[in-house]
Amino acid sequence: GQSLEQPSEVTAVEGAIVQINCTYQTSGFYGLSWYQQHDGGAPTFLSYNALDGLEETGRFSSFLSRSDSYGYLLLQELQMKDSASYFCAVFNAGNMLTFGGGTRLMVKP
Amino acid sequence: ETGVTQSPTHLIKTRGQQVTLRCSSQSGHNTVSWYQQALGQGPQFIFQYYREEENGRGNFPPRFSGLQFPNYSSELNVNALELDDSALYLCASSSLTSGPSNEQFFGPGTRLTVL
Numbered sequence: 001g002q003s004l005e006q007p008s009e010v011t012a013v014e015g016a017i018v019q020i021n022c023t024y025q026t027s028g029f030y031g032l033s034w035y036q037q038h039d040g041g042a043p044t045f046l047s048y049n050a051l052d053g054l055e056e057t058g059r060f061s062s063f064l065s066r067s068d069s070y071g072y073l074l075l076q077e078l079q080m081k082d083s084a085s086y087f088c089a090v091f092n093a094g095n096m097l098t099f100g101g102g103t104r105l106m107v108k109p
Numbered sequence: 110e111t112g113v114t115q116s117p118t119h120l121i122k123t124r125g126q127q128v129t130l131r132c133s134s135q136s137g138h139n140t141v142s143w144y145q146q147a148l149g150q151g152p153q154f155i156f157q158y159y160r161e162e163e164n165g166r167g168n169f170p171p172r173f174s175g176l177q178f179p180n181y182s183s184e185l186n187v188n189a190l191e192l193d194d195s196a197l198y199l200c201a202s203s204s205l206t207s208g209p210s211n212e213q214f215f216g217p218g219t220r221l222t223v224l
Contacts, residue, residue: 033211042113042199042215043152087151091211096165097142099151 002026004100006088011106012078020073020086020103028093032064032071037102038084046073048091075105083107113202113216121222122190130185130219132200140164141183142213143175144199152199158183187221195223 004024012018022032031050035043049055049064049071061074075082085102092098114133122128134141140159144152154167158177172188181202187194197220201213 031211042217043201044215045212048212089151096154096157096167097211097213098154099144102149102151 002090002092002096002098004088004090004098006086006100006103008101009104009106011108013108014078014080016078017074017076018078018105020075020088020105022071022073022088022100024069024071024088024090024100026069026090026092026098029066030091030093032062033089033091033097034060034062034073035087035089035099036084037087043087046086078107080107080109113200113214115198115200115216115219117219118217119220119222121224123224124190124192126190126223127186127188128190128221130187130198130200130221132183132185132202132216134181134183134200134202135214138202138204138214139181140203141177141181142201142203143183143185144201145169145194146197146199146218148196155185190223192223195221197221 006022033048034046037043047062054063059076064071085104087099087102089097089099113135116131142157143155146152155169157165161177174186177183197218199218200216203213
C-alpha cells in the first residue's frame with residue numbers, strides 16, 4: 001500500500017525559515033507533490049519533484065531523495081499568510097495522487 | 110479562464126439516502142479526479158475519469174460511482190449513505206498532456222453531512 005508521514009504541526013515566527021519533512025512508502029513512484037490548503041479553502045499546487053534535488057519557486061523550495069524515499073518543503077521569509085496546512089502527495093501508477101495527513105503550520109508575529 | 114466549480118456547496122442527508130455531487134472542470138482540462146477529505150485529514154483519492162472512462166480508483170466501495178460527460182464535467186454518486194461518509198468532497202481537474210507534474214486544480218468542495 002501507500003503511506004506518507006509528515007509532522008502534524010509546526011510553529012514558526014514571521015521572517016523565519018521552516019522545513020516540513022515527508023517520508024513515503026509507495027509502489028510505482030512517479031513524483032512527489034506539495035499542496036497548500038488554507039482553512040475552508042481548496043488545496044493549491046505548490047511544487048512537484050520527479051528527480052532528486054532541489055526545486056526553487058520564489059520563497060518556497062522542495063527537495064526529493066528517491067533513494068531515501070524522503071522529501072521536504074522549505075518555506076523562507078515566513079509571512080502570516082503562510083499559516084495553512086501543507087500536504088505532501090505521491091503521484092504513482094494508476095494515476096493516483098496519495099496525500100499525507102498534512103502539516104498544520106502556524107506563523108506567529 | 111474559468112476555474113473548477115462544484116455544486117452544491119453544502120448538503121445534508123440521512124443514512125441510507127443517495128447523493129449526487131457535481132463538478133465543472135477548468136477550461137482545457139480533460140481529466141477529473143474526486144477526493145474525500147475528512148476533518149483534519151488529507152484528501153483520499155476516490156477515482157479519476159479521463160475521456161469519460163474511469164482511469165484509476167482508490168480504496169472506496171462500489172457504492173461510490175461516477176460519470177464524466179463529453180464537456181469533461183463530472184458527477185460523483187454515493188448510494189446507501191453512511192455516517193462516515195460525512196466529509197468534504199473535492200473535485201480536481203488536470204490535463205494528462207500538461208507535463209509530468211500532474212498539477213491538479215481543486216474546486217472549493219462540497220461539504221456533505223450525513224445524519
